[in-house]
Amino acid sequence: MNKPVLRAEGLELSFSGVKAADNVNLEVREGEFLAIIGSNGSGKTTFLNMCTGYLRPESGKVYLGDAAITGMAPRRIARRGIARAFQIPQLFTDQTLLTNVMLAIASRRGIFQGLRRLDRTAYIDEAHELLALFSLEDHAETIAGTLPEGLRKLADITLALALNPRLLLLDEPTSGVSALERFTLMEKLMAALKARQMTALFVEHDMEIVTRYADRVVVWDAGRIIAEGDPKQVLRDPQVIERVVGAV
């Protein structure tokens, strides 16, 4: 079994008495593509927020490799190798898509580069390569805020990939993408992850996507993990069908 990239131990967090994380213990193993499923409000995004430093758990620890990252600021966690794509795409909306990606590349290499231009050849070339992963090259000069929702989603994932992270967290990567384009997106995403030998964790509501692409699935309900394992087996579990699959 591969060693864990991310390890969560006994995470607890509640909002106004409602448990969003109830003794969550989870490992994300190197090279795997782990899916998280669960009904709305079950605590999936809260888990991502705790792993990326946006929320601090009331108790419990999060480890990246062997290093504890609990409660660290998002920027410090990002620098250590966790990148995130959001459910609602987070872009620099008044700048071109190319500039967005170049800024992500510059962030990876260190933003303090004196007076060297951002739009230098090396960054432009790398940004175009990244945009090509999701066939976004034709939109390179488009202002990011004017892109349709589906393309913004892809752009958001591209920014996360530009950081070349150890672990990529994707919050509903196919939401906002048309039904016809979902599998194309996933094929491209999987190819990009495999080419970079990247570990990824994704929150998803589409069970077909989970079955087809996830190596392992974790099922969330009321802040707790109620099942985990091979997607085909887990999704046949009567408890999962009753409490989650029927509800998503």
Next chain:
Amino acid sequence: MSRLLVLFAAAAVLALLILPAAMPSSQFIMTIAIAKGFAALGVALLLRGGLISIGHAMYFAIGAYATAFMMKFGVLADLALLLIGSTLVTAVCGLVFGTFLVRFRAIFFAMLNLAVSMVLFALLSKLYGLTGGTDGMRVATPAVFGLELDKAAFDDILYYVCVGLLVAIGLLIRAYLKSPLGYALMSIHTNEIRLEYLGVSAWSVTLIAYTISAALAGLGGAMAALTIGHVLPEYAYWTESGHLVLTAVLGGIGGVAGPFIGSVFLEAVHVLAVDVAADAWNMILGAALLAVIFFLPHGLHGLLEKRAEPRKSQGVVE
């Protein structure tokens, strides 16, 4: 930069160089306009990051008073050293105050800057024994590389030094805005959260911009102190800070030249309005401002950008 903008910049610099010979009376006004243009450029930098400072005149005043104190005590009493020294003093003040102030955004940032600037204004006004109180401080004419000059000759040199600094520092600020750090500053305005998730400290990016902006205002203050030969607490007053924001918005924050264009425009309208109607110059100035705000939402610099745009779309410019 588009060819049109390069041509405009070259023509503007050429005009500035020959202006004292063509219109000697304009030299003083233009030196003041450049000095205030530097301070407005500092404000414009912060506006690019979505931060409005209604207290930036305090750095203009710090630069001016630093020059006055250095002349008073005979420390670094030479033009170049005074400009460098005053700018550094203001940069350090900007760094110290900024450490606390850049944690805030929107109205809180604006009001805290205003509060700090009014504390400085009160100190400058009340510490009579040290600052001369509301009478201010006289600034003697310094040497220029060891040469003692009369005021008229010094003013001539100062003017050309100001024009030279406008070009040199303008290019440096332009390079900064084109660098990753400059883009990161603009990104704070649109999506600070994404910036943090890219591993960038928004606080550091903002603090650097704040310190640079304070240094620019300080340099402008030093220039003004040397030109006028006197410094007053009013330099730090809130209306002066408002004036700097107005200058930056009027000139446009889309390019480094914008605040300088705004500053020259305001000084020119001010002088002309006083000439035409001494009792109603405020009204004329206000009408001119309204016209620019209504018809040029990107400021006067936006007019140049607009003209350059069709060429850009054809791929003529870089």
